[in-house]
Amino acid sequence: MPIDQSKLTRLVETLPAFPESAQKIIALTSRVDCSPKQLVKIIEHDPVLTMKVLKLVNSAYFGLSREVKSVNHAVVYVGINTIKNLAISVATTGTLPKQNAAGLDTRALWYHSLKVGVLAKILAEEHGTPSTQTVNYFVGGLLHDIGRLLVAHFFPDEYKSMLSHINASQDSILESEALVLGITHAEIGAMVSEHWQLPAELQHCIRHHHSTQAELLVNAPLTMAVNAANLLIHLKDEPEKITIPECILQWLGAPVEDVLARLTTLENEVDKAVSFIEIAG
Amino acid sequence: MKITLYGVRGSIPVPGKDTVKYGGNTTCIGLETPEGDQIIFDGGTGIRVLGMTLIKQLPVKCALFITHTHWDHIQGLPFFTPFFIPGSEVNIYGSFDPIYRKDLKTILSNQMEYCYFPVRECELNAQIQYNHVIERQPITVGSATITPILLNHPVLNYGYKVECHKKTFFFTGDYEPPYNIYDPDDHEFSEYETLLQQQRGQLADFIKHCDLVVADSQYSSEEYPSKKGWGHGSYDTCIQLAKEAQIKHMVMTHHDPLRTDAQLEQIWQGFSSRTDLPQNTKFELAIEGKSFVL
Numbered sequence: 228m229p230i231d232q233s234k235l236t237r238l239v240e241t242l243p244a245f246p247e248s249a250q251k252i253i254a255l256t257s258r259v260d261c262s263p264k265q266l267v268k269i270i271e272h273d274p275v276l277t278m279k280v281l282k283l284v285n286s287a288y289f290g291l292s293r294e295v296k297s298v299n300h301a302v303v304y305v306g307i308n309t310i311k312n313l314a315i316s317v318a319t320t321g322t323l324p325k326q327n328a329a330g331l332d333t334r335a336l337w338y339h340s341l342k343v344g345v346l347a348k349i350l351a352e353e354h355g356t357p358s359t360q361t362v363n364y365f366v367g368g369l370l371h372d373i374g375r376l377l378v379a380h381f382f383p384d385e386y387k388s389m390l391s392h393i394n395a396s397q398d399s400i401l402e403s404e405a406l407v408l409g410i411t412h413a414e415i416g417a418m419v420s421e422h423w424q425l426p427a428e429l430q431h432c433i434r435h436h437h438s439t440q441a442e443l444l445v446n447a448p449l450t451m452a453v454n455a456a457n458l459l460i461h462l463k464d465e466p467e468k469i470t471i472p473e474c475i476l477q478w479l480g481a482p483v484e485d486v487l488a489r490l491t492t493l494e495n496e497v498d499k500a501v502s503f504i505e506i507a508g
Numbered sequence: 509m510k511i512t513l514y515g516v517r518g519s520i521p522v523p524g525k526d527t528v529k530y531g532g533n534t535t536c537i538g539l540e541t542p543e544g545d546q547i548i549f550d551g552g553t554g555i556r557v558l559g560m561t562l563i564k565q566l567p568v569k570c571a572l573f574i575t576h577t578h579w580d581h582i583q584g585l586p587f588f589t590p591f592f593i594p595g596s597e598v599n600i601y602g603s604f605d606p607i608y609r610k611d612l613k614t615i616l617s618n619q620m621e622y623c624y625f626p627v628r629e630c631e632l633n634a635q636i637q638y639n640h641v642i643e644r645q646p647i648t649v650g651s652a653t654i655t656p657i658l659l660n661h662p663v664l665n666y667g668y669k670v671e672c673h674k675k676t677f678f679f680t681g682d683y684e685p686p687y688n689i690y691d692p693d694d695h696e697f698s699e700y701e702t703l704l705q706q707q708r709g710q711l712a713d714f715i716k717h718c719d720l721v722v723a724d725s726q727y728s729s730e731e732y733p734s735k736k737g738w739g740h741g742s743y744d745t746c747i748q749l750a751k752e753a754q755i756k757h758m759v760m761t762h763h764d765p766l767r768t769d770a771q772l773e774q775i776w777q778g779f780s781s782r783t784d785l786p787q788n789t790k791f792e793l794a795i796e797g798k799s800f801v802l
C-alpha cells in the first residue's frame with residue numbers, strides 16, 4: 228500500500244514551523260559567552276515556553292518554598308544554569324508530535340532520537356567541532372527520524388502494512404519502506420526539513436542518515452556524526468543486526484571492539500543528558 | 509552543640525606540605541548535640557576521619573545532610589567506615605535532582621559502581637535511609653532541628669540551619685550570592701535589583717543573629733570578577749552576609765585548592781586589617797580539625 232505522494236506533500240506543507248525560540252536558544256546556549264539576560268529575553272518572548280519553565284520550577288521536583296512568578300525571579304531563585312538547562316529541554320522537546328500512532332511507540336522513538344542527538348553532539352566535540360556548531364548535531368539527531376513519525380501519524384494503515392512486511396521478511400526498514408510505501412522515512416524527513424528551511428547540512432543529514440556510501444559521508448561531518456551515532460545506539464540494542472560501514476569506522480577512529488567498549492561510558496553520558504532533556508516532556 | 513570542621517577545601521583534596529595548617533580535605537562538617545546526636549554536613553574526603561572517630565562508640569547512629577552532589581561534597585562517602593558496620597544507622601538527607609531527575613540513592617549508588625569502587629551500595633552493611641529535603645521544611649534529629657534553604661550554585665544547593673537549645677548554626681554549602689544579570693542602563697535592571705534584594709533579605713531573615721555560620725569564600729575580591737557565575741562566594745560576599753544577617757561568628761571555608769598555607773596567612777592578614785568589617789561579627793578562616801562549641 229504505497230503512500231499517496233500528493234497527500235504527503237500537502238501534509239508536509241501544513242506542518243507547523245520549527246519553533247523560533249527553540250532555534251534561538253539552541254544558537255545562544257551553544258556559545259560559551261551565552262549571556263543570561265539574552266537567554267531571559269528569548270524565553271520571555273515565547274509565552275508558551277515561559278509558562279512551561281515556570282510550571283516546572285514551581286513543580287514538586289524543585290520543592291521550593293515560595294512561588295516563582297517570572298523568568299527573572301526564577302533565575303534569581305534557582306540560578307541561571309538550571310534555568311538554561313530547563314529552557315533548552317522545554318524548547319526542543321516541544322517540536323515533535325508525541326501522540327501515539329499506528330503501532331509506533333512514539334515515546335521510544337523520541338527517546339531514541341534524543342539519544343542519537345546527544346551522542347552525535349559528543350562525537351562532534353571529540354572530532355574538534357567548535358562548540359558554536361555542535362548544537363546542529365543535537366538537532367540533527369533529534370530530527371533524523373521525523374519521517375517515521377510522520378508516516379505513522381498520517382498514514383497509519385500504510386505504516387502497519389509496512390511493519391508486517393518487516394516482520395514477515397528479512398528486509399531492512401529502508402528496503403521495506405521503499406517496497407511498501409514507495410518512499411523512505413529519510414526522504415520524507417528531508418521533505419519536512421526543506422519545509423522548515425533548516426540549514427542545508429541538516430537537510431543533507433536527515434536525507435542520508437542511513438547512507439553507507441563514503442562519498443556522501445566523508446565531506447559531510449554532520450551526516451557522518453548522526454549516521455554513526457544512530458548505528459552505535461542501535462548496535463547496543465541489537466548487536467547481531469548491525470554492521471558499521473568501513474568509512475564510519477574510520478571516522479570513529481577505532482576498531483569496532485574498541486568502539487563498543489567505549490560505548491558503555493558514552494551511554495552513561497548520553498543517559499544523563501537525555502534524562503535532563505526529558506524532564507520537560 | 510559542638511561543631512568540628514573535617515574538610516575545608518574546595519573542588520579537590522590537596523594534601524602536602526603547603527596545606528598542613530589549613531588542611532587539604534574537601535568539605536565535611538561534624539556536629540554533636542549535647543545529647544550526643546551525630547549530624548554531618550557533606551561527604552567530602554574529610555568524612556573519612558570523622559567516620560574513624562564515630563566508630564569508637566558503636567553502634568553508630570547519624571544523620572548526614574548533603575548540600576549538593578558535586579564531587580567534592582560526596583567523594584569521601586565510600587570511605588565512611590560506619591557504612592560497613594552492621595548495626596550502624598545512617599540517615600541521608602539531600603535534594604532530588606530535578607534536572608537529571610535522579611534521587612540521592614541513585615546518585616550515590618552510581619558513585620559506588622563496581623568500576624569505581626570494590627563494594628557496591630547494596631552490599632553496605634549499615635542500615636541506610638535516603639530522604640529528600642524540601643525547602644524550609646524542618647527535620648528533627650534528636651534535640652536539633654535542621655531546616656534547608658536553597659542557595660544559588662550551578663546545581664541545586666541547600667544551605668542547612670541547625671537550631672538546638674536556643675543556639676543556631678548555619679552552613680551554606682557552595683554558594684554564590686546571585687548578581688544582577690542586567691547592565692545599569694537596561695530598564696530591567698531595577699526590577700531585577702528588587703528581586704535580588706528580596707532573595708538576599710529572605711536569606712538574611714532566615715539566619716538572623718545566627719551564632720555561627722560557615723560560608724563559601726573560595727575567591728578573593730580580585731579573583732571574583734573572572735570567576736563570576738562559577739557558583740562560589742568570596743571574602744566580600746561573606747562580609748556582606750555577616751552584615752545583612754548580623755551574624756555573630758563567621759567562618760570562611762571552601763578554600764581554593766591552589767591556596768597554600770602561606771597565601772591563606774597573607775590573605776588573613778589583609779582581611780583582619782580591613783576597616784569595613786562589621787563590629788559585631790567575629791571572622792576567621794576555616795581550619796581543618798578546629799571545633800566550635802555553642
Ligand SMILES: [Zn+2]
Pocket residue numbers: 518519578580581682762
Ligand atoms: Zn564545592
Ligand SMILES: [Zn+2]
Pocket residue numbers: 576578661682739
Ligand atoms: Zn559545588
